[in-house]
Structures are given as structure tokens and as C-alpha cells.
Amino acid sequence: MIRRLCIIGVGLIGGSLARALRNAGVCEEIVGSGRSVGNLEKAMELGVIDRFDTDPAIAAAGADMIVVAVPLGAMEAVFRAIQPVLGTESVLTDAGSAKGCVVDAARAVFGEVPAFLVPGHPIAGTERSGVGASFPELYQGRRVILTPLPETDLRALDRVTLMWQAAGARVSNMEVTHHDAVLAATSHLPHVLAFSLVDTLSRLEEHDEILEYAAGGFRDFSRIASSDPVMWRDICIANRDAILKMIDRYMAGLNEFTGMLREQDEERILETFRRAKEVRDGFVGH
């Protein structure tokens, strides 16, 4: 049971968590914080939060669970702002898509990784953003990865685990750098490729006509290019090395394919497509 939940960043991720926990009846009070008063007022109207303060320190004071769901680039500033009000009972967690940079931000602010910090990452989301896009079922059956450190208090880990499970998620643990490598491959790379595809097409001369004739394949492929640009800029910067490594691997693969196509090597092209289809068909089964 959470007595007072403080959500800093009441958008799609933070707002959906608040809604899920309220529906599950595991929160007595939910306090929101964020930079946009309009968004926080909307969160009040929608019943997502009970009250708010744009100052994260005031919002977090007295909270026994603080979830920071802001773009990665804003993480350190939030940690710095709430540091003075963190009590002995406070558990602090975040929802950032990369974890190494969150640990670095904590070290910069607290001098070490505090025992009450449990870095976390819900593998969920849509391309939409803001509290208006939030919904309580977002985490139902989805994975949440927590990346505790040797310093992490196991009771804090346990409380964050129970919170996400109450929201419907399946929680697992992973080492920080391993998380960042896996996510660079499964999430960050696809986003970069999608942004890059839309950007490439939009710079072609006939771009209006091209979008006119784009079919379902393009629609699905490029959906994630509608994601929040600030959030994704921050992810790219935060997980830069792992992402650059994945882009290199991808480019090597695409170069290999280009070679096959140039040589009209029908057999190897077919083999590549068959292998990809098999893997992708297997994924659907999850």
C-alpha cells in the first residue's frame, strides 16, 4: 500500500501509472508535479491526481513513493530539486528508457547511488504523449525492467516491484548496462530508423505525392516517428554509445543486403527474407 504517491511528470507514462494504481486501490493519495500547469489541471479534471504543485520539492514532500517520469534530460534537475525533502521512508524510482544515465544523474546529485533509488523502465507506451493520452490498462501484461544496484535497499526494490505488479505489469530485474544494450536494439534503434525514414522521404522532391501513396506498411513502420521528439532526443543522448553500436550493426546488415541486391543474388535475398519472416512470426506468438 502506498500512502502518498508523487508522480513527477504526469504524461502518458506517469499518468497511466497513477490511473492503474488508483483503479487497483493501492494508493491513498496521488500528488502530481510537472512544468505545464495546463497538463496538471487536465490531470486533476481527469481524476488522475488529487492535487499538484509545479515545484517538485513541494509535491514530493512527505511522499513514501516518488516516481519520476520526465524526459531523461530533466532527470538530474528533478533529483536535485527533491533531494532536500526526501525522508527516511521515501522510495524513489523513475521510468526512463535508459538506465546508465539515471544512475549517473543520481551519483552527480547524491554523491553516490542512494539505497532508496530503484531505477526502472516500463516497456510500454504509445506514440502519443501528455496526460490526455494516458489510460489505466497501459501496463497490463507488459514488462517492467528494474535495474537495482548493489547499493539498492531490497525493501525499496520490493516496494517498487509490488507497485508495478499492482499496475498489471510483469516485473524483472536486469543489470544497468545490459538493459541499455538490449533496449538500444529493441527500442531505440527502431525509433531512430523510423525517424530517419520519415525524414528521408520528407526531403525527397515528390514528398507530398509520396505520402499520398504510402500504404499500410509505411503507416505501421513510421508510427513511432510520431513519438515525442524531446523524449527521444534525450534517450539518444543518454544511451548514445549503445545506440551508435546498434546503428553500426544495422548499417553493416543493410550494406550486406545492398550488395546482394546489386549482384541480383536472388537466393541470398530470399534466404534473408525467410529468416527474418521466421523470427518475426515467432515474435507474434509472444
Next chain:
Amino acid sequence: MIRRLCIIGVGLIGGSLARALRNAGVCEEIVGSGRSVGNLEKAMELGVIDRFDTDPAIAAAGADMIVVAVPLGAMEAVFRAIQPVLGTESVLTDAGSAKGCVVDAARAVFGEVPAFLVPGHPIAGTERSGVGASFPELYQGRRVILTPLPETDLRALDRVTLMWQAAGARVSNMEVTHHDAVLAATSHLPHVLAFSLVDTLSRLEEHDEILEYAAGGFRDFSRIASSDPVMWRDICIANRDAILKMIDRYMAGLNEFTGMLREQDEERILETFRRAKEVRDGFVGH
């Protein structure tokens, strides 16, 4: 009104067209042909076709509308097989995703592009294949591009236009090479990128874990990698030059992005993402 419609290749594309035209009540009889007896028997069971013959010449004899919906690599062989039975009333069209190669195949078989041939391309489909995946609404509101040549009989063009409109599609005309350039950008490139992404990930050491943690972004992005490998091999070979050109453009864009990321140029990364989001959001409105 079509007296006898012959569909050669009763899969997702051909089967859905047959179903749509039957529902619209514009066909007296529908004859199917294809290589797989199992698929044709299934098409009979589902009521998609009235009868079939695995020999395309027998199936096409006496038909006033012949639609060839086979992978591009099989197009020339089908043209050659049906050539002897084409009558003065026959209209011939296809559903291939590239058009230059269809015109080439026709020239190879008929010595010239016959006036009764109307090359066509329905911009519709799913990643599934076979008659079992077909459904009558597939073309509802979707675009069909016809690429008539100077040689094309306008009455033949008109009959094919009316057929697709009866299936619910919006029909427009385009020049052959222009079609192939536009489709390389909007459809062929995204498919190559998706196949390539899945292939890259599946060759990483931790590939099982990576697919385990893949989220919605990956799911949507890679959906088209489940498409029919033979069909896509043929498209790549058939529209090779235009696709290679688009891959080059894409690689240049991705390289540019990699440079920004390497230099941590947050401003330009944000600008790129913002531009892509704006374009993609505009596309949703279509």
C-alpha cells in the same frame, strides 16, 4: 459488368478482389488458377471462385477480364502460358508492386506492349498471404494505381478502372517509371528496412532476450517483415535500381544522423525528430 473473371494467383490480393467483386455483384463467373491445388480448393470452399484449373491457359480461355496476381518473377511465364487463348474481347491486367518489369515481361512475350494490357497496382495488402487471408473489404477506400502506356486501349483502361472502383478502390493513373520510383520510397524501402532490422537483431548474441523485451515500437515497425519472402524477393529484383537509389538516400540520412549523435548535437537531433513527427502526424490525417 464482367462476364467471366479469371484470377491467376488466388492469394490475398487476387482472392480479396474476387470476393469484393462477387459482393458487388459485377461478375457472372469467377475462374481461378494457381500452382497450389490446396489453395485453389480452399478458394472453392470459401466461395471465392466458382471453378479452377492449375493450367492458366485453360482457366483464362474465354475470360473477358484476366487479373494476374502472382509474384513478379512469375509474371512472364503466366503471360506466355495464356497468350494463345487471349481473345479480342479479353482485357489483361496485373497487381504487381512494380510496373516496369511487367511491361518488360509483356514486351518479351508479345513482342510489344499489347493494347489490351493495363498494368496495375493496388496499394493494399497485409503481411499475411494465401486465399485464407483474403477479405472483400481489403480495397475499400484504398488506392489503385494504373500505369497505361501510349499503346493502351482506352476501353481496356476504362474496364479495369471500373473493376477496381467496384471493389471499393480509388483509381488513379501514373507513368510507369514514376510509379516505380514513388513505390520504391513508400513501400519497398520500408520493407527492406524492416527485413533488415529483424535480420540484424536475430544475429545478435542475445537475440532471444532481445525479442523477449521488444515492445510495441518494434512490433509495429517489424510487422511487414512477416510478409511473403518470395513476393518481396521478386519486388526487390524487379525494382532494383529504384530501390538501390532509395537505400542510398536512406543510408545518407542515417549517416547524417549518426554524425549528429556522435557530436551530441542535441539541437539538430531535436530538429530532425520534430520535422519527422510533423510529417508523420500529417500523414495520420489522410
